Amino acid sequence: MRAEPTELVLIANSARALAESAVRGGYGVRVLDAFCDEDTRALAPCIRIGMLGQGLDPEHLTAEIARLPLLDQGAGIVFGAGLEASPSVLSGLTGTLRLFGNDPEVLALVGTPKAFFALLDDLEVDYPESRWDPPDADDPMPWLIKMPGGCGGLGVRPWRVGDRPPGDPHYFQRFLAGRLMSLLFIADGEILAVIGYNRLLVESSDPDLPFLYGGAITQTAPDEAARSSIERAAATLVGALGLRGVNNLDFILHDGRPFLLELNPRPSATLALYEGSCEGGWIGHHIRACLGTLPDVAPGSGIDVSGQQVIYAPHDLRIPSGLCWPDWCRDRPVAGSQVDRGAPLCTVMASGPSDAEVEVQLSLRSCDILARIGNTQEADTGSELAT
Numbered sequence: 001m002r003a004e005p006t007e008l009v010l011i012a013n014s015a016r017a018l019a020e021s022a023v024r025g026g027y028g029v030r031v032l033d034a035f036c037d038e039d040t041r042a043l044a045p046c047i048r049i050g051m052l053g054q055g056l057d058p059e060h061l062t063a064e065i066a067r068l069p070l071l072d073q074g075a076g077i078v079f080g081a082g083l084e085a086s087p088s089v090l091s092g093l094t095g096t097l098r099l100f101g102n103d104p105e106v107l108a109l110v111g112t113p114k115a116f117f118a119l120l121d122d123l124e125v126d127y128p129e130s131r132w133d134p135p136d137a138d139d140p141m142p143w144l145i146k147m148p149g150g151c152g153g154l155g156v157r158p159w160r161v162g163d164r165p166p167g168d169p170h171y172f173q174r175f176l177a178g179r180l181m182s183l184l185f186i187a188d189g190e191i192l193a194v195i196g197y198n199r200l201l202v203e204s205s206d207p208d209l210p211f212l213y214g215g216a217i218t219q220t221a222p223d224e225a226a227r228s229s230i231e232r233a234a235a236t237l238v239g240a241l242g243l244r245g246v247n248n249l250d251f252i253l254h255d256g257r258p259f260l261l262e263l264n265p266r267p268s269a270t271l272a273l274y275e276g277s278c279e280g281g282w283i284g285h286h287i288r289a290c291l292g293t294l295p296d297v298a299p300g301s302g303i304d305v306s307g308q309q310v311i312y313a314p315h316d317l318r319i320p321s322g323l324c325w326p327d328w329c330r331d332r333p334v335a336g337s338q339v340d341r342g343a344p345l346c347t348v349m350a351s352g353p354s355d356a357e358v359e360v361q362l363s364l365r366s367c368d369i370l371a372r373i374g375n376t377q378e379a380d381t382g383s384e385l386a387t
Contacts, residue, residue, distance in 0.1 A: 002291055005076035008283075009065065009097060010044075012080030013056060013151070014344070016331055017272040019043045022078070024281035030071075032056075032064055034082070035344075038325075038332040054150040058086040065093060076100045078283060080267050084111050085149030100290045102265040106241050110263050111149045113171050120260065123240060125233040127260045128252070129174040137161050142175040144211075151264070152213035153202070178254035180261075181219065183230055184270050185249075186285060188294045189242045192234055195282075197221050198270045199355065200250065201362075203312055206342050215309035215347070216270045217358050222253060230258040237263060245286040246271060272330075272349075273306040304351040309362040311346050311369055313339045323372060328365060345369070 007028040010018045015033040019040055022029045029044035034056060036046040047064050050057040076098045083089060087107035090099060109115050113130070120127050135143045145163075147155030147170050159172055180202065184195040196218055203214035221227045234249055248268035250261045271282050278285070285295050308330075321335045330347040339345050346369060350361035 003074065004287055004291065005072070005074050005098060005100070007072045007075040008100075008287075009068070009071070009075065009077050010080075011056070011061065011077060011082065013051075013082035014331060015046075015080060016040045016043070017269065017275075018078060018080055018267060018283060021271070021275055021281035021283040024275070025284035025287075026280075027283070028072070030068060032061060035331065035333070037346075038334055039330055041334075053085060054147075054154040055085045056082040058083075058089040062089055062092060065097075071097070074098060076287065078267070078286065081151040081264070081269070083107065084151050087111065100287050101245050102241070102243055102247075106243070106265050109241070110265055113146075113148050116263075119240060123233070123236045125236065125260055126229070126258065128176050131172050133172075134163075134165060135159065135172055144173050144175050145170055146173055152269075153211040154209065156211040157208065158210065176252050176254040176259055178252045180250070180252055181222070181258075182216065182268070182270055183234060183249045183251070184246065184268065184274070185234055186246050186282075186289050186294060187238045187243045188289050188292050189244045190239065191294065192238050192243075192247075193294050194221075194231065195246070195271075195274055198273065201309060201359075203310065205312070205314075209342070212312065213269065213310060215307065215362065216273060217307035217355055217362075218273050218305050219355065222258070223256070226253060226256060226258050230260075233258075233260055241265070244290045246282060246289070269308070273308060276306070304353060305355055305358045306349070306351045307358040307362050308347050308349050309366055310344055311348065311366050313341055313343050313345045314370065315341045317345075317373065320373065326365075326368070329369060 008022050010029060010031045012018060013034050015031045016039045019029050019031050023043050031040055031044050031046040032049050034049055034051050036048040040046045050060050077093060078100050087104040090104040117130055143159040144156055145159040147168060180200040182198045182200055185192045186195055198216040199219045200216050201214035203212040204210040230251055243265060246267040248264040251258045252261055317339055319333045319335050319337050325332045328349045332346055333339055348362055348365040350358050352358045352361060
């Protein structure tokens with residue numbers, strides 16, 4: 001087996017959770033992401049990369065990696081969300097850095113709906129009815145329009161009769177009501193181990209983006225039939241694509257039957273919910289799985305239920321100085337930074353004995369954060385007026 005790296009370059013729209021896990025595992029870390037928030041800066045050197053559409057700007061990313069100080073021989077790359085629309089950028093990096101994750105070709109296939117749906121058909125994996133032309137005007141069932149190459153619910157919205165299709169690549173998918181869930185798993189290219197199931201939360205306050213990732217809460221597995229079906233789907237995808245490391249399947253439980261919505265062939269945001277029960281951090285297991293060794297037993301999430309909720313800015317705001325962030329808050333913006341309406345503001349965490357209690361805690365803590373920011377902004381404004 002090849003040697004593990006001692007140094008990692010972490011690339012994602014938001015790499016804070018990856019960095020926390022990697023630092024716990026004893027790796028030297030350098031981060032390139034779109035936020036460089038306070039949490040990430042406290043963990044490792046961070047370079048802020050501009051966004052292009054729904055992901056990281058590939059030209060800016062490539063240029064900044066080329067300017068990185070000398071890295072240890074055999075240093076590795078771990079990527080999260082943000083490269084779905086530009087998987088080829090990874091190919092250009094593997095000449096000098098080792099990739100610990102799925103090949104760029106896998107990312108490209110998953111981001112190409114026709115190719116991915118054809119694979120799902122071959123593997124007999126259920127997914128919602130999809131089409132390339134607009135649905136018939138007299139179709140009584142609701143449809144969605146989706147833009148490939150996105151993540152976190154970006155580029156997904158309801159399709160309405162009379163709407164004009166966008167000029168960018170897109171497809172239509174039948175909307176199915178049900179319980180939105182995910183399966184987090186780790187694989188070595190041939191077999192997988194389940195890390196956990198999660199109920200996904202949706203942020204729908206923006207009518208133009210009503211399916212944004214709003215967070216997640218750990219769950220017990222669905223009933224035996226549904227669990228068997230979705231785990232079979234994951235296993236067949238591992239075999240067909242040679243999936244390695246931590247991966248994630250999003251699915252909808254519609255009338256008790258799972259329909260696959262998305263394969264994320266990289267560590268997802270839900271991984272942070274399982275860090276507390278994993279000695280040395282999950283990124284260490286991710287690295288070793290990519291080298292061919294799965295953990296003997298995938299640790300569970302512990303006795304308590306764990307949850308996280310993303311807070312999106314309700315309006316344009318500037319982060320005030322002197323804001324007291326509670327210890328259950330993550331992804332804290334740097335004081336003085338501007339957060340535009342609808343952009344991610346921070347993430348709140350909670351744990352408790354039940355799903356319902358955790359969801360209540362998350363809601364209360366989200367309100368608390370917004371109140372703290374509002375109160376501190378008012379105090380700053382009062383100070384300015386007094387001078």
